[in-house]
Amino acid sequence: MxxxxxxxxxxxxxxxxxxxxxxxxxxxxxxxxPSHAADLQAAGAVPVxxxxxxxxxxxxxxxxxxxxxxxxxxxxGSGPARKRTVDLGGAVKLADAAADQxxxxxxxxxxxxxxxxxxxxxxxxxxxxxxxxxxxxxTARADLDWTIVRPGHLTDEPGTGLVTASRELGGRGPVPRxxxxxxxxxCLTTPATxxxxxxxxxxxxxxxxxxxx
Numbered sequence: 001m002x003x004x005x006x007x008x009x010x011x012x013x014x015x016x017x018x019x020x021x022x023x024x025x026x027x028x029x030x031x032x033x034p035s036h037a038a039d040l041q042a043a044g045a046v047p048v049x050x051x052x053x054x055x056x057x058x059x060x061x062x063x064x065x066x067x068x069x070x071x072x073x074x075x076x077g078s079g080p081a082r083k084r085t086v087d088l089g090g091a092v093k094l095a096d097a098a099a100d101q102x103x104x105x106x107x108x109x110x111x112x113x114x115x116x117x118x119x120x121x122x123x124x125x126x127x128x129x130x131x132x133x134x135x136x137x138x139t140a141r142a143d144l145d146w147t148i149v150r151p152g153h154l155t156d157e158p159g160t161g162l163v164t165a166s167r168e169l170g171g172r173g174p175v176p177r178x179x180x181x182x183x184x185x186x187c188l189t190t191p192a193t194x195x196x197x198x199x200x201x202x203x204x205x206x207x208x209x210x211x212x213x
Contacts, residue, residue, distance in 0.1 A: 002026040003188065004065045006052055006094050007072025008045065009036040012109060012154075015181035016069065017045035023185070030061055030072075052090040053082075058097035067105035067188055068098050070134075080126035087127060091134035095141060104145040105194075107187055109180070110135050112150045112199050115169045135197070147187050148197035151180045157202075164203030165210040173201035183207055 003020055005013045008029020020027035021044030028046045031037065037047035050061045052072055062068060074086035091108065098106055110131050113120045117128035138146050152173045159178025164171075183200055187193045190211045203210070 001066040001188065002028065002064055003067045003069060004028045004030060004048065004062055005045075005069045005071055006030045006058070006090060007070070008040055008047065009033070010071050010073065011156075012151075012177050012180050012184070013069075013071040014039065014043050014045075015177055016071065016184050018043040019181055019185045020188075021045055028061075028065070030058070052093065053085050055093075057100075058093050059100045062094070062097040062101045062103055065098075065101070065103050067107065068094055068103055069107040069109070069184060070094050071109045071184075074127075083126045083130040087130040088134045088137075092137050095138050095144060099141065099143045104143065105188065106138060106144045106146045107184055108135060108138055108146065108148045109184070110148050110150045110197075112152055112169075112171065114150060139197070145194045147193045147195075149180070149184060149187065150197065150199045151175050152199065152201040154180065160202070161207055162202070162204050163207055163210050164201045164205060165198045165213075166201075167196065167198050167213060169197070169199060171199050171201060175201050179207070183211070186211055 008031045017027040029040045030048045032051050040047040070091045072090050074082040114131040120128045152175045155174050157176045159176045
């Protein structure tokens, strides 16, 4: 498969790109900063230089892909305006580009709490509102085979391959970035995850079994 990962230099994205490349897929990472290209190449990925936030369309980058993954984010140091242009606007552009190019498979890295942005308090509200609107935009499209993954608190603990994946929203708990990347990779080859929104935490169930929704 040819998979384009938006936000290709992110911590989850780099892990995912390496997993995909190691499995023989064409793993392409969309990054704005050309100096990040070497990190993607070291992971076995193909860097694609483009501006998710400011380019009018992402169709040229999506062209030729079999699936796209939205793993971008404005980051914790950004203000509400960039949450709208990156976390929401970037996800919308990627969905539009996928539809334009006939790419149905769309994976979204979302956030726990997106179903209730007010629950995150003032500090998190703008971010959760952006994620909620992005999720709603993607899931409303009949021309996309979408999956929404909402990881818990991200850690750098080594992945275990054991997780809890729950369609019942409102949970809390940690999850290693390694395991988030592994779940995203598994979703790409697991049709049962199409049309599913689920939360993801560290757990005791092997990933393939946990994704049997």
